[in-house]
Every structure is written in C-alpha cells, then in structure tokens.
Amino acid sequence: MTVDDVHIITLPKFNDPRGNLSFIEQSNHIPFDIKRTYWIFDVPGGECRGGHAYSNTEEFIVALSGGFDVTVDDGVKKKTFTLNRSYYGLYIPKGLWREIDNFSTNSLALEFASTHYDSKDYVRNYDEFLNLKKNGKI
Helix, strand or coil, X not given: CCHHHCEEEECCEECCCCCCEECXXXXXXXXXXXXXXXXXXXXXXXXXXXXXXXXXXXXXEEEEECCEEEEEECCCCEEEEEECCCCEEEEECCCCEEEEECCCCCCEEEEEECCCCCHHHEECCHHHHHHHHHCCCC
C-alpha cells in the first residue's frame, strides 16, 4: 500500500435547523467489517498520537469534534490530511505509518479498525517499518 491508497470518504449529511446528522455504515462507507472502535480525546497541546504502522489493520478516522492532522507515510512519500468536519472520514489501509497531531481544543477522534486489538500488529519503530516496507513484509 502507498499513501495514494489513503483517501477521504464523504459521509452522508442531513442538514436540519435543529442540528445536523451524519452516520457511518460498515462495508458501505467503511470498506471493511468493524472489529474495534476507539476514540482519542483530551490530547494536551503539542502532543502527537499514532507514531506506528499496522501489519494487518485497516483504519477509518473521523473528527467528531474539533480538528487534527493525520500524516501517512509509505516509506517513500508522506501525505497529510486535515480532518475537521464530522462528515468526512479518512480511510487508511494496512502497512502505512501514521501520526496524528495539531489537535485543536476539545477535539475528538473516532477510529474504527478492521481487527481486534493485538499488540503484535503494531510496528512502533520507524526504522523497522522502513525495513519491513523495503522487504515487502508490510
């Protein structure tokens, strides 16, 4: 996979004077079956989340509140996506390094994953990631 496989997916949005509504459906908006859902919140100013790759996990990230940047890296090229609308989601295939930063105050990142949590699926060392990419193992 490369950064060119990462893309924003526009979710349905229903405008209503009482408040807008959006939703997500697996295998429709999210191109995988959801095995895990988690969220990132209360990130102190200047902090970065992520800093890893997954060997087997696909991800879909939505900024439910506030905004942040997601930088994906395939070992050759990097691309940064700004998420700041709750009706946009970012699809990230497996095998790509990701970092999330520039969190605004009270931001909330909702993340969906294609696998159950498994600490062995994480590649947390960037040099190891580059080596795995170079050898076609991730």
